[in-house]
Amino acid sequence: MTLSAQSLTKRYGAAPGYAAVRDASLELRRGEFISIVGRSGSGKSTLMAMLGALTRPTEGRLLLDGTDVWALSETQRATFRARQIGFVFQFPSLLSNLTAADNVAVPALLGRTMAAEDAYARARDLLARVGLADRMDAYPGSMSGGEQRRVAVARALINAPPLLLADEPTSDLDEDTEGDIIDLLEELQRTESFGFVLVTHDLELAQRAERSFEMRQGMLAARERPQLEAAPPRRAMAARLDGARAAPQPRAPVRLGESLWRGVKIFLPAAAAIFAAILAVDVGVEKYQAMRLRERAGRVAALQHLALNSLRGDVQSVTDLGDGRYELTTYLQNVGGDRIYVMAPQMRAYVQVASLWQEVPMTPGDEGAAGVTKIEGKQTYRYRFDARVRDFAQLLPNYMHVRFSGSMLVSPSSAPNGDVFERKDNYYVYLKPFDVADDVVLKRMRFSGKPPVWIPMPPH
Ligand SMILES: Nc1ncnc2c1ncn2[C@@H]1O[C@H](COP(=O)(O)OP(=O)(O)OP(=O)(O)O)[C@@H](O)[C@H]1O
Numbered sequence: 032m033t034l035s036a037q038s039l040t041k042r043y044g045a046a047p048g049y050a051a052v053r054d055a056s057l058e059l060r061r062g063e064f065i066s067i068v069g070r071s072g073s074g075k076s077t078l079m080a081m082l083g084a085l086t087r088p089t090e091g092r093l094l095l096d097g098t099d100v101w102a103l104s105e106t107q108r109a110t111f112r113a114r115q116i117g118f119v120f121q122f123p124s125l126l127s128n129l130t131a132a133d134n135v136a137v138p139a140l141l142g143r144t145m146a147a148e149d150a151y152a153r154a155r156d157l158l159a160r161v162g163l164a165d166r167m168d169a170y171p172g173s174m175s176g177g178e179q180r181r182v183a184v185a186r187a188l189i190n191a192p193p194l195l196l197a198d199e200p201t202s203d204l205d206e207d208t209e210g211d212i213i214d215l216l217e218e219l220q221r222t223e224s225f226g227f228v229l230v231t232h233d234l235e236l237a238q239r240a241e242r243s244f245e246m247r248q249g250m251l252a253a254r255e256r257p258q259l260e261a262a263p264p265r266r267a268m269a270a271r272l273d274g275a276r277a278a279p280q281p282r283a284p285v286r287l288g289e290s291l292w293r294g295v296k297i298f299l300p301a302a303a304a305i306f307a308a309i310l311a312v313d314v315g316v317e318k319y320q321a322m323r324l325r326e327r328a329g330r331v332a333a334l335q336h337l338a339l340n341s342l343r344g345d346v347q348s349v350t351d352l353g354d355g356r357y358e359l360t361t362y363l364q365n366v367g368g369d370r371i372y373v374m375a376p377q378m379r380a381y382v383q384v385a386s387l388w389q390e391v392p393m394t395p396g397d398e399g400a401a402g403v404t405k406i407e408g409k410q411t412y413r414y415r416f417d418a419r420v421r422d423f424a425q426l427l428p429n430y431m432h433v434r435f436s437g438s439m440l441v442s443p444s445s446a447p448n449g450d451v452f453e454r455k456d457n458y459y460v461y462l463k464p465f466d467v468a469d470d471v472v473l474k475r476m477r478f479s480g481k482p483p484v485w486i487p488m489p490p491h
């Protein structure tokens with residue numbers, strides 16, 4: 032595998048636009064480790080998004096083994112991304128309603144790169160390798176930041192990509208945990224031998240790479256080759272800087288307090304400059320974060336629109352199987368014509384007893400429950416449930432009041448990179464209990480024929 036970035040430029044805004052990255056070129060082979068450092072806003076993430084084929088460069092080309100990635104169709108590019116590139120972002124963005132093992136398996140399930148059993152086998156293997164053998168069934172909410180990051184690392188490697196891009200994967204972790212995660216990434220790189228690009232603000236971590244680059248105002252430049260001696264880089268650097276200065280002269284005796292005042296005189300302008308710089312950085316970061324938030328809000332709104340407006344769902348039918356067992360059929364319909372993928376739909380059933388909802392056993396039918404489905408036209412799902420409940424509330428005489436609660440993950444992509452929306456639905460129906468004879472029902476209510484098994488209720 033060779034990734035070749037040729038003169039990548041990215042401009043934002045109306046032409047000529049603001050160049051976040053200018054003329055960046057880079058070659059990366061399988062098994063190589065490259066690091067990129069640079070100040071906030073210097074264009075590191077923009078470059079990474081271009082290297083990962085997430086953002087189309089305004090100018091320049093991205094070739095993988097000679098194939099121009101942006102000459103591929105969108106579907107081909109999505110497949111290419113799913114198979115060739117693993118991403119670890121600054122925040123782990125795990126799906127909170129899925130276990131660690133599910134989260135790791137998701138890209139393989141959504142990208143259909145392997146059978147579900149194989150995906151879970153590899154997910155478990157990777158989780159064991161990142162030291163989470165006993166946390167496979169934990170939910171992200173109950174995991175520490177470092178553990179969540181390990182899950183994200185395992186997730187990035189599920190499809191055994193030849194290229195791993197990590198954009199400040201540890202910046203919100205404490206120093207020890209940060210070191211552990213980078214150790215882990217290096218170890219995995221040795222065993223899986225992927226090409227590895229690491230963006231970091233930590234010069235010490237950056238030194239571990241075979242080649243190191245620095246971004247400055249959108250320009251990528253090679254940094255001096257890291258020193259080969261094993262001395263701890265930070266101290267070594269400080270020592271070298273000191274050594275570079277003129278050798279200290281023997282000092283003349285000074286009056287007590289003199290150096291203090293001199294120190295203050297030197298310090299004051301320096302402090303002012305540092306303070307101004309901190310302010311400038313802060314304002315920059317704040318502006319940048321506000322933009323990120325807006326971007327994120329925009330993406331979430333688009334996803335929400337897709338998940339809620341383009342996808343219609345409802346109860347299609349409920350049939351009485353006898354003995355208090357019923358079959359529920361629901362449907363999902365793509366009414367917007369957009370590309371929609373649905374993952375892990377789940378359904379639960381509740382019967383109202385007094386003012387409480389009592390859950391009743393429900394199992395999915397054969398089809399529909401598995402993996403990921405592209406919703407084109409109408410897709411139906413079947414579930415069986417058991418509604419042998421005593422003392423149910425009767426909003427309609429003799430009928431049970433039943434709630435079906437569904438949840439599912441919706442995405443416009445079969446290989447989403449975090450662009451997943453969790454949709455929840457509640458459907459309400461009146462359901463005729465199996466042990467009440469039709470003539471008993473008919474004594475209290477009128478129907479044109481036999482009393483129906485179920486009566487839909489408006490959403491409430
Ligand atoms: N979608 C966008 N639209 C407009 N400007 C953008 C967009 N994305 C990034 N920028 C701008 O491009 C520049 C580079 O941003 P980028 O996120 O690549 O920086 P970075 O080096 O990753 O910074 P950080 O260290 O803070 O993550 C910034 O000035 C940023 O405001």
Ligand SMILES: [Mg+2]
Pocket residue numbers: 075076077198
């Ligand atoms: Mg960034």
